[in-house]
Amino acid sequence: MENKLYYQDAYIKTFKAKVVKQAQDSAGNWYVCLDRTAFYPTGGGQPHDIGTLAYQHVINVEEIDGEIRHYLSTPFQDTKKEIAGTIDWERRFDHMQQHAGQHLLSAAFDQLFEYRTVGFHLGAEILTIDLETEVLTVHQVQKAEEMANQIIIENRPIEVKWVTEEELTQYPLRKETKVKDDIRLVIIPEFDYNGCGGTHPNATGEVSSVKVLDWERQKKKVRVQFVCGKRVTKQFQQKQQVLLELTKILNAPEKEMEQAVLRLLESNKTLEKTLERAQENLLQYEAKELLARSNVDDRKLVRVVFQNRTIQELQKLARIITTEDETAMVYFVSQNENRLQVVCARGTSGTGSMKKVVSAALPLINGKGGGNDAFAQGGGDALMSGEQMLQHLVENVY
Template identity: 50%
Template structure:
């Protein structure tokens, strides 16, 4: 029976001995099945325990076809196994999972939002709420209520019941099974079916901190941490803050203002740089236009957007100009063709010849075209083809 499993009988138990029922292999991974176990298998959003059996590392624990498989680094080759779990990992999972129960109930109480899924990750925990309209004030209210329940150090009760014994009116969410239903109850707060491991009191969760939220397909994902993870997150953020304070050379309390000044200065520099680049491009365009009516220029590693600007500017600088530009960017050879306002040649004709030569794609109008493709042709060879297409 489920309730006879050692991890349910005592979630604080870390060591045990059990007979080995059988050993096997799955996808090249050896595993052992025991008569009973302290190792919790992955399930209900809670990850599996790790540890050792007979000194051999247990890397994963899964329930398959009613049996718990302990995947090990090498076969046990034994009739009896002595096991010990990684208690730090187990207790962390107990804190995070219980924190999820508390926070989920808090969102129901303070915002009327149900949790539809739960994920316990290595660094943070998340729940998905059935709403896309959550605001910061609701996050704060739920976090405050959750920490009140934690500080009250309420007893956490686990109880095995059947469907007939359930108080369906108090259930937080429906339960699919009818026999061996395990309830995790926080008196006068939460009444829920759960197969995870939990501490004896809410106070053992320590504290709960919401890290943020994000919209996820008409739902809201809330990220949070509990217990020792709160201290770990605080330590990481404090290290980042210290580094930022050193880089900005401002007191910690002036960090926000220092960042604002830095962003303003950066935007100003970006604007100045863009203006300088435009001026340089205009000078380059005028220089090309001054070289003659038909302009041919080859380049390497320049964006097609930059070539478009250059082509248009050169065509505008001389009314009868024909501007033919080509650029090699890695395997791709791209082109731009533009004409001045008084030129009569068709740039579509140029594009047709260039695309046939490169086997690429492109298009445009009678006055301006662009395109390119993967071809071994050089930029100079492509320019010659383009010029020939209009009799130059």
């Protein structure tokens, strides 16, 4: 472990090393291996470090087959001389805060409610843990969050110990370790004892704070979303900015925001219903107008080419017409930019299969559709004019 400087001291920001290998992986990506490194590779739920090696940007770090690979955009021209490495400290310390905060929150859920953590993900914005329970209440979340933040306030030390498998019996581990050799324990005395290969600060106070954002059931587990450290401040700033903007838009103080939104939603529902009724009335009127000028051999033949009408509107209009007059035959085509949509329908006293009519027409426009003998619809590319499509539909019946 002596070449893994991040295990010797997680606060190392710069170091010097020698290149022991430079190669390309199976995908053609260049990487170098060093005789020692402070770059943490992806592992244990924690993302990799980034930074620079001799002014080259390190874009990824992985441990593969026992070697730590530092991925670069281009290879080094000279691999013989010693190079300087610099860690992106802001990213590293953020990961240290988040990972330690996860230990605190997981331990709190475990101690208070015996909810074991069975999954962990450290993302760019938020963290998640999966708890081995199907139900999680607001009260339980508040109690676990309070306990985690109390341990932060107490500024307890975060210790690291390397132990053997036999020595594990000396510690009340929160969960069984997967590693059997070179076991690394991260310990918060009298609170949490856990096998972990990640980087952590020296004391819980450096985590600053833990805040749960949300949780949801995932199959037979509950996934908890939370943030720690500087991310808590960032989340607060973002939410506060949104809240301030909403107070202006809704013209309501912060404490009355919920009621203002509920009133707005209720008003919107009323307006939607009113608009829906108005649209239904317009379609009813339009249907009567179309029927009034569509007499053919004692039947109503309604054939129209529309511009930019939705297929849902055409379907409603066709149903109104065929309900109003059982002898009606309806052929609608709508031209919407580079698309053609068709709706064909007949009343209960009509004959012929609308499904066959539409099925015969759709291949002409590379279209798809469906329906039955009385009502069918579909759409495709505008490979012909709306009038040409309408003529084709009608000719398939008469």
